[in-house]
Amino acid sequence: MKAVKPGPVEDLPAVHPLDTTRPPLPTRSRLFRLEPIGIGTPLVESLTSYVGRLAAAHHVSVGTLLAREILPLARGNNPVNKNEWMDGGHLGSVNGIGPLAQGWVDAVGRLTMRSDTRWTTMLPWDAITTFKGLLRPSRAWCPRCYGDFCSGGAYEPLLWALEPALACPVHRTPLQHRCPHCEADRLPRFSVRFRNGCCSRCDGWLGTHEGVQSPATDDAADPASLQTTLSLSEMLAAGPSFCLASQPTRQQLFAALRACARAAGIRTAEELAAAVSVHNATARWWLLSKQAPELGPLLRLAAHFGMRITEFLGGVLPTTPVTKPASAGPAKSPRSRKFTRRLFDGEAIRPVLQAALDTQTDTCRPRRRSAASTAGTLAPCICTCPSYAKHSRPSGQPTAR
Amino acid sequence: MSEPKQPSRFPRELLASGKDARFAYFRRQCTVEHTNLKGALGELRRYIRRSLDRRLIAFVGPTGVGKTKLKEVLERMVIEETAAELDADPGRVPLASFNLYAPERGTLAWSDVYSSCLGSMNEDLVTQHGARPPSSDDGPARWSHRRPTTAELRETLKETIRQRRPKAIIIDEAQHLMQMAGSGKRLSVQFDNLKSLADHTQTPHILVGPYQLLPFFDLHGQLSRRSGFVHMPRYDAANPDDLRRFNSVVLAFQRLLPLEGEPDLLQHYTYLYENTLGCVGLLKSWLDEALDIALEDEAPTLTRKHLSRCVLPVTKLRRILLEIKDGEHLVAEEGLGRDVLLAELNIDPNPPDSGEITAPDGEAPAKQERGKQRRRAFERKPSRDPVGVPEEMRDQATPPDCTAPYATLGAET
Numbered sequence: 001m002k003a004v005k006p007g008p009v010e011d012l013p014a015v016h017p018l019d020t021t022r023p024p025l026p027t028r029s030r031l032f033r034l035e036p037i038g039i040g041t042p043l044v045e046s047l048t049s050y051v052g053r054l055a056a057a058h059h060v061s062v063g064t065l066l067a068r069e070i071l072p073l074a075r076g077n078n079p080v081n082k083n084e085w086m087d088g089g090h091l092g093s094v095n096g097i098g099p100l101a102q103g104w105v106d107a108v109g110r111l112t113m114r115s116d117t118r119w120t121t122m123l124p125w126d127a128i129t130t131f132k133g134l135l136r137p138s139r140a141w142c143p144r145c146y147g148d149f150c151s152g153g154a155y156e157p158l159l160w161a162l163e164p165a166l167a168c169p170v171h172r173t174p175l176q177h178r179c180p181h182c183e184a185d186r187l188p189r190f191s192v193r194f195r196n197g198c199c200s201r202c203d204g205w206l207g208t209h210e211g212v213q214s215p216a217t218d219d220a221a222d223p224a225s226l227q228t229t230l231s232l233s234e235m236l237a238a239g240p241s242f243c244l245a246s247q248p249t250r251q252q253l254f255a256a257l258r259a260c261a262r263a264a265g266i267r268t269a270e271e272l273a274a275a276v277s278v279h280n281a282t283a284r285w286w287l288l289s290k291q292a293p294e295l296g297p298l299l300r301l302a303a304h305f306g307m308r309i310t311e312f313l314g315g316v317l318p319t320t321p322v323t324k325p326a327s328a329g330p331a332k333s334p335r336s337r338k339f340t341r342r343l344f345d346g347e348a349i350r351p352v353l354q355a356a357l358d359t360q361t362d363t364c365r366p367r368r369r370s371a372a373s374t375a376g377t378l379a380p381c382i383c384t385c386p387s388y389a390k391h392s393r394p395s396g397q398p399t400a401r
Numbered sequence: 402m403s404e405p406k407q408p409s410r411f412p413r414e415l416l417a418s419g420k421d422a423r424f425a426y427f428r429r430q431c432t433v434e435h436t437n438l439k440g441a442l443g444e445l446r447r448y449i450r451r452s453l454d455r456r457l458i459a460f461v462g463p464t465g466v467g468k469t470k471l472k473e474v475l476e477r478m479v480i481e482e483t484a485a486e487l488d489a490d491p492g493r494v495p496l497a498s499f500n501l502y503a504p505e506r507g508t509l510a511w512s513d514v515y516s517s518c519l520g521s522m523n524e525d526l527v528t529q530h531g532a533r534p535p536s537s538d539d540g541p542a543r544w545s546h547r548r549p550t551t552a553e554l555r556e557t558l559k560e561t562i563r564q565r566r567p568k569a570i571i572i573d574e575a576q577h578l579m580q581m582a583g584s585g586k587r588l589s590v591q592f593d594n595l596k597s598l599a600d601h602t603q604t605p606h607i608l609v610g611p612y613q614l615l616p617f618f619d620l621h622g623q624l625s626r627r628s629g630f631v632h633m634p635r636y637d638a639a640n641p642d643d644l645r646r647f648n649s650v651v652l653a654f655q656r657l658l659p660l661e662g663e664p665d666l667l668q669h670y671t672y673l674y675e676n677t678l679g680c681v682g683l684l685k686s687w688l689d690e691a692l693d694i695a696l697e698d699e700a701p702t703l704t705r706k707h708l709s710r711c712v713l714p715v716t717k718l719r720r721i722l723l724e725i726k727d728g729e730h731l732v733a734e735e736g737l738g739r740d741v742l743l744a745e746l747n748i749d750p751n752p753p754d755s756g757e758i759t760a761p762d763g764e765a766p767a768k769q770e771r772g773k774q775r776r777r778a779f780e781r782k783p784s785r786d787p788v789g790v791p792e793e794m795r796d797q798a799t800p801p802d803c804t805a806p807y808a809t810l811g812a813e814t
Contacts, residue, residue: 011645012645012648012649012652013436013645013646013649014649015433015434015435015649015650015652015653016409016433016434016653017409017430017431017432017433017434017653017657018432018433018434018438018474019430019432019477020429020430020432020470020473020474020477021429021430021477022473022476022477022480023477023480023481025480025487025495026487026488026491027491028491028492028493028494028523029491029492030523032492032561032564032565033490033491033492033564034564057560057564058524058526058527058557058560059526059527059549059553059556059557059560060526060527064526065526068526069526112492113491113492
């Protein structure tokens, strides 16, 4: 190397220190920040579908995602009991209301660092409805919707998880319950094997392929079911705007109910019950602010008063009295029949039944239900227990069928 | 305000601290921004910022020149520049940076590379608990808890990069990728794999390593076109400017050494140069060790004695120098290949009466560039050799043939 003197220090180019310490990184989300599909639309995604998409994006099973990430947060300090969730019985309830849904929404929100996951459940409507009649007990879907979603990625709208929704608002066909591949019915709403658009038993695709449609998807839904579904979809679409502007409360609901009933000319609980096909006691409890309506009757109430659910909750009153009974709507629930309990007097009943059996007529042939109705006819003081014939059969007589 | 001429010194209050604190200060906080580092850093930031077509970038340089340190500086800068984006999107990561370790059994598996990359983005769900097959609507697709296959890891990595959107993927010690395959043909397939990953994810992949990486970026045209090259050279003592820059680095380190008396390292600059080969990384490592020795001896300043106790052996230096020379030769070939390229394109490098390509302002910088390239390797610049009859021989009857030596020289080349 040729000896070159470095020269005066002042002539050397200045070189300064560099800071190489890595600056602190703001907290990153543990899971991908997928955006829930369709918030503010009738086909808003359900929380179970969102979790399914998260698992698919991370290329793990739903079970892995639940065990590793979601359940430890959702359950707090309690140890995860696998037996509780392996069966999947309660997992589908996370789309509804209450502390379970709230826990899951908080957990998923923390993992994805999103604040809008609550719109994938019925939590925004927590105050105005109840658990009962909210979520369907098994999975339902529209095959054509799955076929349409295929290109953009399959997902399950929250609408399909709600019990009053019996039809697809887009294709106007009934929702399906049976897998076309394995014929399994009553699929679990959510399970560790869940995949959007696929059967959780056989993993078969539940949607339509191009040019191939299952015969069941061609039937049109009945108008009543469709109307209820459309009301429900309007309610879901209005969720973010309505609930953020004025979070509906239970008191608000009862006040609106009483005001609408008064404006519509309904004077008694019986009239209200008849209008929306519920039990008299149920209507009475509504008017006394003791129990919120189930989702189905709530929608029928709003429909009966001729308004949307958001208008109903917003304090809008019907313009004209509603006098005609509700002709549209599902049939009366069997629970609406009068049920009175009467005292059972075995000593008085036995000789009467014996005499009836001795006559050996067709009407007296002991059958499970006819025995009860026969006993009820012959001895009004008998308890109408259908198992009476089985347990109180005289010896030597033909076996009750 | 003008830039201060002299480099800054260490904070004097550090002298009151213990040896560990002073050593840690010099080792971890004293990186200097020298010219070659600045140049390479600028190039890399350009590739990352512009997201150009060249998404597979080779960042090469001699061993110990400071590539890993530059990588740390780059990470810091990217994090600072993307602070607003990171605040707006908590799902995003600024960079994915990881080291490739030498494989235990001599060959590296792609699953290890993918797992390391996923780990750098904190994505460990699939690697720890098995994967699912990609979604399919063609019949039942079974899944189970098992180790994910290489294909599954690749798909997971693609999705993770798509969701996390890092600005770049930095792979340090990338020379270990050479141990993926045993023959040149298969190696091109491996690099094609990396190139397609970079193209699919639209994310620059920066491979950091020594000069051995270079030839494998020229395996075929597609790979060459899609790949970029950033070189961080050492300071070459044959170049006076390089030597001045090296000395300025020495001066900067001299002022940052946390000792009572500032050592005069500049007077030993030849000793420092010959034992670091002009590589700033080697210089810094050497000074770290020497400082440790000086602090242990409780010496007031650093002397040549401390340096000589931890100097690299000559055999090692010679081996490193051989590798550096080979690499520098590879880099230099790029500039020398221009004439070959012109010949293959059937373009005459010396066209007669060719119009000058001028810049818009009427100057002709290109002419100077072409003239410079017209000279072949080892061809002397004509102005260096006199022509014509020397003055003292002009009176002779028969002038000598002064071009004779150059005629043979031209024939040899």
